[in-house]
Amino acid sequence: MKIFLNKSLIAWYFILPVLLIHLFVIAIPSISSLALSLTDFRGMGKLNYIGFENFNELFDDRYFVKAVYHNIIWTIAFLTIPVFVALVCAYLLTGIKRGQLFFRLAFFFPYMLASVVNCQIWKYLFSPIYGIGTVLSSFGLDLLTTSPFTTKEYSLFAVAFVDGWHFWGFLVVIYLTGMYQVDSSLYEAADIEGASKYQKFRYITLPMIRPVLVFTIMIITIWSIPVFDYVFILTKGGPAYSSEVIGTYMYSQAFERFNVGYSSAIGTMMFFYVLIIVGLFGVLRRLGWEV
Amino acid sequence: MKKIINSLFVLSFFFSSSAVFAKTQISWWMEARAERDPIVMEKLVNAYNSSQDEIELVIEFTAQEVLGEKLRTALISGGGPDIVRAAGPSFIKEYQMAGMLENLDAYAEQYGWNNKIVPWAYNSGVFDGSLYALPLTYESMIMLYNKTLFAENGWGVPTTLEELEDVASKAKAMDMNVYSYGSTGWQPTHEHLVGIYLNNYAGPENVYKALIGEKEWTDPVFVEAIELLRKHMVDEGYWSGSLENYYAIDWDQFHDAFSARNAAMMTIGTWTFQRTEMNFSSIDDDWGWAPLPSLSSNSPDQNFMLAIGTSIGLNPNSKNKDAAASMLNWLFSNKDVVINLSNALEFAEFNLPLYYEDSDFPADVNPKIKDFLSTFGKVTGEGNYGYCTWAFWPADPGVHIWKDMEVVWAGDISVEDYMADHQKLWDKARDKGTTLSIPNR
Numbered sequence: 001m002k003i004f005l006n007k008s009l010i011a012w013y014f015i016l017p018v019l020l021i022h023l024f025v026i027a028i029p030s031i032s033s034l035a036l037s038l039t040d041f042r043g044m045g046k047l048n049y050i051g052f053e054n055f056n057e058l059f060d061d062r063y064f065v066k067a068v069y070h071n072i073i074w075t076i077a078f079l080t081i082p083v084f085v086a087l088v089c090a091y092l093l094t095g096i097k098r099g100q101l102f103f104r105l106a107f108f109f110p111y112m113l114a115s116v117v118n119c120q121i122w123k124y125l126f127s128p129i130y131g132i133g134t135v136l137s138s139f140g141l142d143l144l145t146t147s148p149f150t151t152k153e154y155s156l157f158a159v160a161f162v163d164g165w166h167f168w169g170f171l172v173v174i175y176l177t178g179m180y181q182v183d184s185s186l187y188e189a190a191d192i193e194g195a196s197k198y199q200k201f202r203y204i205t206l207p208m209i210r211p212v213l214v215f216t217i218m219i220i221t222i223w224s225i226p227v228f229d230y231v232f233i234l235t236k237g238g239p240a241y242s243s244e245v246i247g248t249y250m251y252s253q254a255f256e257r258f259n260v261g262y263s264s265a266i267g268t269m270m271f272f273y274v275l276i277i278v279g280l281f282g283v284l285r286r287l288g289w290e291v
Numbered sequence: 292m293k294k295i296i297n298s299l300f301v302l303s304f305f306f307s308s309s310a311v312f313a314k315t316q317i318s319w320w321m322e323a324r325a326e327r328d329p330i331v332m333e334k335l336v337n338a339y340n341s342s343q344d345e346i347e348l349v350i351e352f353t354a355q356e357v358l359g360e361k362l363r364t365a366l367i368s369g370g371g372p373d374i375v376r377a378a379g380p381s382f383i384k385e386y387q388m389a390g391m392l393e394n395l396d397a398y399a400e401q402y403g404w405n406n407k408i409v410p411w412a413y414n415s416g417v418f419d420g421s422l423y424a425l426p427l428t429y430e431s432m433i434m435l436y437n438k439t440l441f442a443e444n445g446w447g448v449p450t451t452l453e454e455l456e457d458v459a460s461k462a463k464a465m466d467m468n469v470y471s472y473g474s475t476g477w478q479p480t481h482e483h484l485v486g487i488y489l490n491n492y493a494g495p496e497n498v499y500k501a502l503i504g505e506k507e508w509t510d511p512v513f514v515e516a517i518e519l520l521r522k523h524m525v526d527e528g529y530w531s532g533s534l535e536n537y538y539a540i541d542w543d544q545f546h547d548a549f550s551a552r553n554a555a556m557m558t559i560g561t562w563t564f565q566r567t568e569m570n571f572s573s574i575d576d577d578w579g580w581a582p583l584p585s586l587s588s589n590s591p592d593q594n595f596m597l598a599i600g601t602s603i604g605l606n607p608n609s610k611n612k613d614a615a616a617s618m619l620n621w622l623f624s625n626k627d628v629v630i631n632l633s634n635a636l637e638f639a640e641f642n643l644p645l646y647y648e649d650s651d652f653p654a655d656v657n658p659k660i661k662d663f664l665s666t667f668g669k670v671t672g673e674g675n676y677g678y679c680t681w682a683f684w685p686a687d688p689g690v691h692i693w694k695d696m697e698v699v700w701a702g703d704i705s706v707e708d709y710m711a712d713h714q715k716l717w718d719k720a721r722d723k724g725t726t727l728s729i730p731n732r
Contacts, residue, residue, distance in 0.1 A: 045389025128536045150538035240701035257690045
């Protein structure tokens with residue numbers, strides 16, 4: 001009995017319910033998915049073991065390759081534009097003493113809205129019937145008459161823009177919190193030395209918030225892989241697979257074409273990708289990076 | 292005396308609460324649609340439940356987007372409703388292949404269903420020689436046009452490619468779109484158009500041969516059909532003015548655009564009747580319907596593409612299969628109930644493919660719809676019918692036909708490559724045995 005009341009086990013007792021939920025909701029389905037990727041399962045009925053056939057097919061699938069490419073573009077886009085804009089805005093906000101809360105709320109507001117609401121707003125804005133284009137046309141300006149969501153050259157960037165628009169406010173709040181942790185005496189010393197605002201940002205703020213910055217880079221990299229909702233709601237991966245990402249392609253294979261085994265193979269690839277990213281950050285931490 | 296009264300009281304309580312008098316409850320999960328559901332409750336559920344004392348029909352309405360997944364999960368786990376529904380033969384075939392549908396041969400024989408349901412529709416639920424599903428709604432693709440607009444301009448309803456292109460140029464000259472249509476909200480809308488061009492350019496005979504494997508989809512006649520569709524969609528912008536607008540416009544918007552004279556015509560399925568009638572009821576213009584024009588000499592002058600929009604079967608895990616079959620038989624045996632229900636929905640749903648006479652239709656049936664129903668029956672009865680993709684294509688080629696159409700329209704692959712990919716998927720489906728029964732010609 002005493003062994004069960006051991007102090008070192010108490011923490012485990014508290015974490016046990018969460019562990020059990022995780023086991024049934026995440027771990028078992030994930031392992032099942034790994035197993036299904038080696039079968040020809042169609043979502044119902046019998047399944048046959050087919051070895052690595054799904055994976056062989058995957059590497060020859062031009063739309064999967066295209067989806068992977070789009071995910072890479074998506075990751076790069078999110079690692080640059082929203083991060084840069086959020087950093088600049090957060091830094092500028094630190095200089096505002098009155099009304100700062102208003103800006104913080106305004107920037108964060110899109111993040112609080114459901115993705116469906118955000119998408120519908122932008123769909124209407126770009127609608128060829130009710131959208132901005134029709135308003136501009138009435139002033140003789142031939143701009144945005146076609147929705148960028150339906151143009152193959154712009155669809156991916158248009159969806160990324162909308163997702164970025166909702167997301168960057170979240171980054172602002174994180175960076176702002178990081179910036180408030182910076183010791184103010186460093187800025188005072190820089191002021192005495194005559195440092196410019198840019199120099200203070202470059203040589204004090206950025207190095208001091210590096211752990212926060214690296215953390216956001218890690219979560220953006222990981223979150224960019226299973227991206228689904230904005231793409232699915234706005235374009236469903238179209239037109240012509242021009243905004244297809246791995247998540248929407250996996251959905252299409254599983255629920256439109258009933259290729260659950262094949263879809264599981266796509267999921268397995270995503271799992272290994274995320275594992276590599278997490279592993280990479282683990283290595284960086286071991287190398288002494290503040291990750 | 293007191294004892295007797297007490298005993299009677301106990302006995303009456305026992306009998307009133309006893310299962311002896313309880314009705315057998317049968318369940319049916321149906322996709323939710325706010326404006327339709329009260330009609331279904333009144334004209335189907337209440338009508339059935341009040342028609343007898345033994346069985347109680349309970350319909351549970353679920354959001355359309357999640358119904359399929361919810362049903363599939365329930366069936367896999369051995370549960371689910373007594374009546375299983377799916378969006379047509381290719382979907383219900385998946386359930387059949389997984390052993391999740393009851394064989395209905397015995398019920399079909401008992402109730403004589405093959406004599407009540409028109410053969411092509413009945414056969415859509417026959418897999419491996421046995422009946423597994425019944426057709427709940429039949430559909431077809433048609434062309435709607437603004438009757439008032441056509442009369443004002445002296446335009447004739449196009450019946451050939453030449454006439455279609457003539458009306459199209461006249462509509463464009465008036466700064467009007469040729470057709471109102473769009474795919475936002477339902478990407479498979481493209482397959483409506485692909486089906487039209489395959490049937491009305493290549494012709495139903497050729498489509499039939501390809502469906503049964505006697506012809507390859509790479510045949511020049513199909514390539515030409517899809518090339519014509521590409522030309523009309525991409526080069527000419529027939530649908531909503533441009534390919535991009537077609538992608539951007541949803542169901543409400545293209546219906547509104549049609550009634551607002553932004554387009555002269557609309558290519559759509561018969562499920563539109565209710566919405567179109569509603570839109571035109573508040574304006575001065577009138578609408579009309581016509582068969583889709585013949586696009587080449589391969590296609591007879593007038594034909595209707597066949598489709599089953601909803602198929603239903605029985606859950607093999609159900610404890611009330613007999614009761615559920617009895618309820619289905621009541622529905623398929625009562626033309627007046629069906630017409631009453633379907634009429635309230637402008638024949639957009641619950642359009643059961645039964646043998647109808649003109650006298651079956653009450654006086655309040657919309658004359659346009661009555662005209663369609665009798666013309667459809669006459670034309671298809673003469674063997675002039677084509678094949679809708681969502682009813683006769685297996686799942687994988689069925690998705691390819693609309694999903695990859697966008698790639699052709701984008702100019703990323705040639706029509707030849709598209710049809711070659713399509714043929715490969717058909718070959719695969721034949722190997723796996725996922726093809727569906729095709730109505731003979």
